[in-house]
Amino acid sequence: MSGSTAAGAPGEEPRGAEQEAAGDDRGAGPPGHEQIDHPPENREEAGLLQAHREEVLEHAGPAEGVGDHSQYLLVADDVKAGYVPGVNILNGCTLTLREGEVVGIIGPNGAGKSTLIKTVFGLLPVRGGAITLRGESIVRRSAHQLVSSGVGYVPQSQNVFPSLTVEENLEMGVFLRPKILQRRLAAVAELFPLLGERRKQKAGALSGGERQMVAMGRALMMEPSVLLLDEPTAGLSPIFQDEVFHRVREINATGVSVVMVEQNARRCLQVCDRGYVLDQGRNAYTGTGRELLDDPNVVELYLGTLAKSG
Numbered sequence: 613m614s615g616s617t618a619a620g621a622p623g624e625e626p627r628g629a630e631q632e633a634a635g636d637d638r639g640a641g642p643p644g645h646e647q648i649d650h651p652p653e654n655r656e657e658a659g660l661l662q663a664h665r666e667e668v669l670e671h672a673g674p675a676e677g678v679g680d681h682s683q684y685l686l687v688a689d690d691v692k693a694g695y696v697p698g699v700n701i702l703n704g705c706t707l708t709l710r711e712g713e714v715v716g717i718i719g720p721n722g723a724g725k726s727t728l729i730k731t732v733f734g735l736l737p738v739r740g741g742a743i744t745l746r747g748e749s750i751v752r753r754s755a756h757q758l759v760s761s762g763v764g765y766v767p768q769s770q771n772v773f774p775s776l777t778v779e780e781n782l783e784m785g786v787f788l789r790p791k792i793l794q795r796r797l798a799a800v801a802e803l804f805p806l807l808g809e810r811r812k813q814k815a816g817a818l819s820g821g822e823r824q825m826v827a828m829g830r831a832l833m834m835e836p837s838v839l840l841l842d843e844p845t846a847g848l849s850p851i852f853q854d855e856v857f858h859r860v861r862e863i864n865a866t867g868v869s870v871v872m873v874e875q876n877a878r879r880c881l882q883v884c885d886r887g888y889v890l891d892q893g894r895n896a897y898t899g900t901g902r903e904l905l906d907d908p909n910v911v912e913l914y915l916g917t918l919a920k921s922g
C-alpha cells in the first residue's frame with residue numbers, strides 16, 4: 613500500500629498580506645510553457661488523464677494544516693501568489709522542509725513549481741498564506757535579505773555571468789561577506805573539484821552541466837542552510853543529470869537542506885527524502901520519494917510518458 617497522500621486545496625480565504633516584490637521578475641516568462649499539442653491518437657487519452665487529475669484535485673480533502681512552524685526549517689503554508697494582478701498561479705500550496713532533508717517538487721508543465729520556489733525566495737509577492745524560516749515569517753524579506761539569512765537560490769536559467777571567470781562568479785556569491793571568501797572558495801572547490809581546476813576560465817565557455825555547477829557553487833559561497841534549486845538538470849545530458857543529482861546529495865551531506873524543483877520526476881523522487889506533486893498551483897500528492905514512486909495514481913497521472921507531456 614502506498615503511503616503517499618493526496619492533498620487538495622486548503623481554505624479559500626487569503627491570510628497573508630501583499631508583499632512588495634523586491635527583484636520581481638514578472639514579465640520575464642520562462643520558456644517551456646507552451647500548450648502541448650498531443651498527436652491525434654493521444655488526444656483522447658490525454659483528455660482522460662487531465663480529467664482524472666482534475667478529479668483528484670477536486671476530491672482530495674483540504675490539506676492538513678502544518679501546525680507549529682517552529683519544528684521546521686522552512687515552511688510555505690497555504691501560499692497564494694501569481695504574476696498578473698488578480699490571477700493566482702499558486703492557489704494554496706503547502707511545503708515543509710526539515711533540517712537535513714532533500715525535498716523534491718514535481719508536477720506537470722505550468723503547475724507552479726518554479727513559481728513556488730520563487731515566491732519562497734521573495735521574488736514574488738505573497739498574496740495569501742505564510743512562509744517561515746525557523747518559525748519566523750519571511751514574507752516581507754527581500755531576496756538579498758534571505759541570502760543573508762542563509763537561503764541560497766539557483767534559478768533555472770541565466771544563472772552564471774558568462775563573461776566572468778569561474779572564480780569571479782564564485783566571488784559574486786559572497787560579496788555580502790567578503791571576509792569568508794578564501795575559506796568558502798576552498799570549501800566549494802572541495803565539493804566541485806572541476807570548479808577549482810577551471811577557476812580562470814570564463815563561465816560562458818563551459819558546458820551546460822559545468823555552468824550548473826558554477827551556479828550551485830556560487831549559491832553555496834554564502835554557506836546557506838537552505839538551498840533552493842529550480843530545475844537544476846534542465847537541458848542537461850543524462851550523464852550530467854546524474855552528476856547534478858549526485859552533487860545535490862553531496863551538498864546535503866555537508867549539512868545543507870535542499871528544496872529542488874525537477875522536471876526529471878522519477879530521478880528526483882529516487883534522490884529526495886520527501887516529495888510534493890503540484891498540479892494547478894495546488895498540492896496533489898505528498899509522501900516520501902519511495903511512497904510517491906510506488907503510488908499507482910502518481911505513476912499514472914504524473915510519471916507516465918503521456919503524463920509528462922501535458
Ligand SMILES: Nc1ncnc2c1ncn2[C@@H]1O[C@H](COP(=O)(O)OP(=O)(O)OP(=O)(O)O)[C@@H](O)[C@H]1O
Binds near residue numbers: 696701719724875
Ligand atoms: N514571469 C511570468 N509572468 C507571467 N506568467 C508566468 C511567469 N512565469 C511563469 N508564468 C506562468 O505561471 C504558470 C506556472 O509557471 P511555472 O514556471 O511556475 O510552472 P512549472 O510548474 O515550474 O512548469 P515548468 O516545468 O514548465 O517550468 C504558467 O502558466 C506560466 O505561464
